[in-house]
Amino acid sequence: MISCTINGKKRSFDVSPTMRLREMLLLNGNYAVRDSDDAEGFCGSDTVLLDGTPVFANLVLAGEVEGCEIRTPDSLGDSLHLSIVQQALIDAGVVQSAYNAPAAALLMTWLFENNPNPSREDVKDILSGIFIRDASYEHYYLAAELIKEKLAGGEYRTEIAPEFRPHLKAIGKNMPKVDAPQLVSGEKAFVEDYVVPETNYMVVLRSPYAQAYVNKIDTSEAEKVPGVLKIITAFNCPDVTYMSAGQGNPEPSPHDRKLLNRKVRHVGDRVAAIVAETLEAAIRARDLIEVEYEPLDAVFTVEEAMAEGAPRVHNGYVQYNSGAPADLDEYNKKLSGDEREGKVVYQFPLHGDILHNVAAANHGGIGDVDAAFKESDAIVEATYQTSQIQHTPLETHICFARMENGRLIVHASTQVPYHVRRIIGWITGLPENKIRVIKTRVGGGYGSKQDILVEDLTAYAAFITGKPVLYHNTREEEFIANSTRHPMRVHVKMGGKKDGSINAIYMKVDANTGPYGNHALTVPMNSCSKTLPLFKCDNMKYDLTIYYTNIPPAGAYQGYGTPKGTYGLMMAMCELAEKLGVDYKEMVLKNHVEEGYMLNILKGLGEGREGNVVPVGSCGLREAVEKGCEMIEWGKRVESDDPDWKIGKGFAMIMQGSGLPGLDQSNAICKLETDGTVIVTSGAADIGTGLDTIIAKSTSDILCMPMERITVLSGDTDSGAFDTGSYASSGTFFSGNAAINALTNMKNKILAEAAYQLGEEEDDLELRWPGEVHSTKTGAVLTYYDISHTATSGTGHGQLITPGSYTTMASSVPYGAHFAQVAVNIKTGEVKVQKFSAVQDAGTPINPEAALCQMYGAALKSIGHTLYEDMKLDKDGRCVNANMTDYGVPMISEQPDDFKAVLIDVDDYHGPFGAKSISEIACNGAAPAIGNAIHDACGVWMRSWPMSPEKILKELGKIK
């Protein structure tokens, strides 16, 4: 019996003394003590105070806390009674996906309890024990200042973030994110919090081979383990071929996999799924499964994949839903047709050629690059290689599914509830009305939760057993069986004239999509379609070829291919500028597009379809470059006092998109409740970025009513209306505009109803704060309560409910530039980012403080993939550093000392209240900016990620 005090209450537990403290606290209902690293003592999501000292609950044993005093994050205050610290974190905008925001709040609370006036160093010291992936750490320093001011005088004095659009009350103003109180106080929010106690557990047996046939699976011993309910293998799973990408149907990705395949194509690929009443029983059964593999040779790089006679990753046969080439039959004859290979089904031609491991391809361009190169005064040509990068969201992939009256209820941490529902429908055969996907709060997605990686298996398991099933990725599985950035080889040839103008660009991209073709075409496409349109250049050509290999799966990651294209192009431009003897900044100013410029390059760059050519819309690129150069003091040489450390500066211009014109669609439903308050139900998926808050603010301004009388519900396919989902930076733009249409319809309906109730003309009526209709003619006033109460009475017109949807062919492109000042130690190759400034035009920033934090978070993630992060595979394709410590994620120490984000005020014509996207674009700048800065510092061109000390020393010739 172990007794201790938890949050001031005496508790005793009859548990084993070697049980981890975190598990004991879960028994006590403190589920805000979370786990992001399987007890690796790294992420700090399991932070608690033990006798007043912050510790990792996973590394303390229950027996060690006998008689001790424990405080957990959920003791600080609930969503209605927030502490000063919790409120400050919300106001500073750092509570985003917030899986371990409660733990961060506990650390900050501990800091202030022990030191009422902490310095920046003190804040950095205490936060060194926690990994923040969404908002990075910059605004935690701001939060510390706000707390000090609150404790001293009761009012904030420091400006949190600049505000925009003074004529609007909510849009462009710093306001608490609507779901932040729930998140920071550690209330139930994530999938793991809604699991019923009597759930069953599922684990997956994974392939030890990078490529092999599964000839026989003997589960007889495994099935004898008491408590095992079901074992699913390729021999008894549905014969349904699908793909895991969450994209609009028909998807621009080959359908090339089943739930489990007779051929495993990467180390960690699914071989069997075991459902049992306890996790222990499932694991014991998993270890008793005997599999007869037929190992095959594997390929890991594009070079190996394209080599003549290379082993084929997909060798079954090919099918087309539409646009099948004439010679398909002959083509299929050359393939093995072995049923263990399964098939590859293209929804429409993606120019794949699985005979040569080509998953997809695309070619195009404008003008005549070859001719143009002849006239170039200087040409640079180089190949840039990017690495395999993992999102490492704090909440690993998780899904809880159960049956309820013949309907499949799926609690999913996903960015695409409606695509999840569709794909689960394919696999189970259930129609969509029989499937409900509930997107709870998401503990970080960054693109990894745009793919359907666990929901398909978990939902199927719940469907066939009729029982509740929980599946949760371990951190290692998050690396080897999740989705990652596509490693890419970007070959750039760029020609320019003496005057600094670029007259020819050729990009040859060879991308590595891994074993399955989810996002195979579209990610590499983005490396050209979201980079080349930055240039006013008449001759541009691109060749894209995407290869299947046996590395861990690649998919969607924030930026979606653009970081790699930008890296190649902006490094090449910097090299060209040097070759031409032109200042890099001048060259950028000379060649970048501005408003009105016709983007002919877009013609071939549609998402697998005809791209539509449009002129450049609102564009704050020039101001961003000027502002950034001013902040980094471009041109001013900085010398360090230590001869070994050389300092350099670099920057890169960036762009992205705001959703996929002609492909995305969003819907929203607005309801006026009987007391005049408003509930907006959106199909959107807020994954921590503040999308629900954007819709709430839009409601407040359009219907002139206070935020507390507005509720936004999202992500539940039962109550919401269709939305393609949160990816391609479409959230604010598409879901925001859909909500605005629904709200505008509601505004008109209110005016019409008021006109009827007042017996006046609609034109004489107006809406005004705090939520009433006012007659400019007679001065009469009807509150929304009056209108709704009457409308829902026995003689009323019925409740005011209005839908709204949004599709467009227009594309509102965010622009920006990221600047870096780095110090390079030419003796040891170490790189330190001293300064980093992210300057971006996001149209109207609706949530300014959240927008800044999105920029900080994305910038730090991209600093990570530039300098530190890298999934290393051994010769057998096994990831050797599949844990947080060895993978190398940037923590607070890696954050630049001088880290700034600046918003350029631009009003976009199409965007909701003039808003454009903010997050994906911010991943594109760090690699080229830091690469150019390193060159400026020590003269070497770093042509591959990560720019590790060893590579820098090699480039410096210090080591062979």
Place this chain on the structure above:
Amino acid sequence: MYDIKALYEAESLDHAVRLLQEHPSAQILAGGSDVLVQVREGRRAGVELVSIYMLDELRGVSIDEEENIRIGSLTSFSHITNDPIIQKYINVLGEAVDMVGGPQIRAIGTIGGNTCNGVTSADSASTLMAWDAVMEVTGPEGVRRVPIKDWYIKAKVVDLRPAEIQTAILIPKESYEGCFGHYIKYSMRNALDIATTGCSVNVRLSEDKKTFDRVRIGYGVAAPVPVRAYTAEEFIQGKEITDENIKEFAETVLKDINPRDSWRAGRALRRHISVVMAERALRESISLAGGVVNG
């Protein structure tokens, strides 16, 4: 969760008796369909209980060496109704207990509990009264036998001394041999209801089935405890089976019974239906015994 102070589970009859001695304030818990309900309703909240439910030795129906029908006190109503011995010799008891509560209650309720709660509306009591049953109780001083007419002292009180447990109910041979009876439960609903009045009649006819050799009639809810209408019995003793005799017999019961007003029914109603039930039960008993009225 029940609001009981403590529960002592008896493993054997002696153990049960010892437990009752150790915990003088403890009450006996048999099937629980009365006791647990009253704990829930607060009347017995916080009570100590000695549970004898597990004592299988107190279950079952048999013919003992003195040819008495021996019914174990823990025998449930449903087992009594379906018991071959009961059906053969005293089927009316099976029918009577088959009217208690509902099927589930009859699966858990015991005849011991039904007779020890001292309630006049107990469906088994009026029939056992009409068949001169004998209660066998076991206590620290050993086994004691109490004829049913002395068993009921007053409303809700029976002749059960401290640390004593009723272990069986005996029907002497002389009491059941050649006897046929019928029980009528007059209640508002056909299930899950308490008798407004219960009437159990049995007859033993003469060899030639022309005259009443012996007639017995017991009533529930006609008095604070189950009673016999002796005056009516004596009247009809030895008389011919004629309509007049039957009618007069029925009228005579009023001399012996003393029903009272209650929220369930008024005194006048009870007196009236007592007469009607007496006649009907007697006629049914006669036909069961093979007799013919005015034959």
Place this chain on the structure above:
Amino acid sequence: MDRQYKVVHCTINGKKVEQVVDVRASLTDMLRNDFRLTSVKKGCEVGECGACTVIINGEGFNSCIYLAVWAEGKDIWTLEGLTGPGGELSDIQQAFVDEGAIQCGFCTPGFIMTSWEIVNSGKEYTDDELRKALSGHLCRCTGYENIFRAVKKTMLRHLGKYDEAELVNSQGITEYPEPMPFK
């Protein structure tokens, strides 16, 4: 007075289990709280409504007035035990659905357990016997007619009298085409 606990070993829905219970707990408490078998409903907790009916060693009992400790060594079945491995409904459950015997559904679990006992008894109950056997359950929505019909049809099917089962009309009376054969 500190609490008394006891370990109860029994079989629930075909699975051997062991559970530490408070001696004051009713069987309904144990089934609902410890085993999360929430089909067992508390309608009155005094043995009068039948919503808590479970099958113990083949017989229907009100689990609300049955002490959890008495379950020692018993074989207990609740509604959750009737559904097949893949969640398929048993025939008696399907009959309740087909005959419209479910409205609010609160009394349904208890009713189905008693019906399950009836249809598996192998006995052919007369209409009155059937009504008496179901008399331990209170239903406030349906008026019992559809429930009676569902049980009668399933009973007849269990006895192999499929065509006779189809003849049972909406009032639960078997309409024989020619005059009713003497029973």
Place this chain on the structure above:
Amino acid sequence: MATQLLMAKSPEEAVNNKTATAAFLAGGTEVNRLGSDIAVKADMLISLKKCSGLSDITEADGYITIGSMCTFQDLIESDTVPCYLKEAAHFMASRTKRNMATIGGNIASLRSDSYLIPTLMAVGAVLEMEGNNGSCRIGIAEYVDRSEADALITSVTVPKEIKVISRRFANTAQSHAVLTMSAALTEEGIWLDGAVKNVGLLHFCDLEKAFREDPDISEEAIIEMVRVCTGLHTADDMFGSDTYKRYLIAVTAYDLHKRLVGKEV
């Protein structure tokens, strides 16, 4: 998986219960961490958290004695612990981990990326051990060569006044170090010790000799010397290539020597 836990009250009780299948448990950041099989193999863990006499820091005639259960954060916050040891403690970048990890635990783990051992070896730290046959004192270099598994470190004694510089190279601050190296200036000249990932805890005696014999030796000479040194078993792995590690060792040794004995210091 260990199911028993003994909260030892004294070092003696801890050592007496230390069977072959039991394991000492100090801060828990090593034994309880993902990937460690210590807790899996042991049947009993002996926690030292409640052990008396293991967490005080005392000073006596120029030497500081630190209890083995002092956490990294205790070292940093103590005003008697010398600065060079605080710098080494700061190599552990996570504050929460520093609240838990202990100096004794770090030494006992003998990790090839140890935060403290290079510094302790450079200053010639002395460990006090509690074994089955009572307590004894042993130099850290000797402990590193042949540690007795069943003996418990009770304290670490280091000199107060000594010039020491340490350097750590890792991918990120929280990654395991590819190289941790310390140099101390003693009467006989420079002492040079280091931890090379996946190689071990090394005493660079050849380099010490080279610097002693020719204080003005060139960096290139040092680089060449390490490049060809056969005693050094570095290899290519995910932390870097063999050539990179040898080069890094050389330039770091040269840098530390220069800054220790160099003119400008």
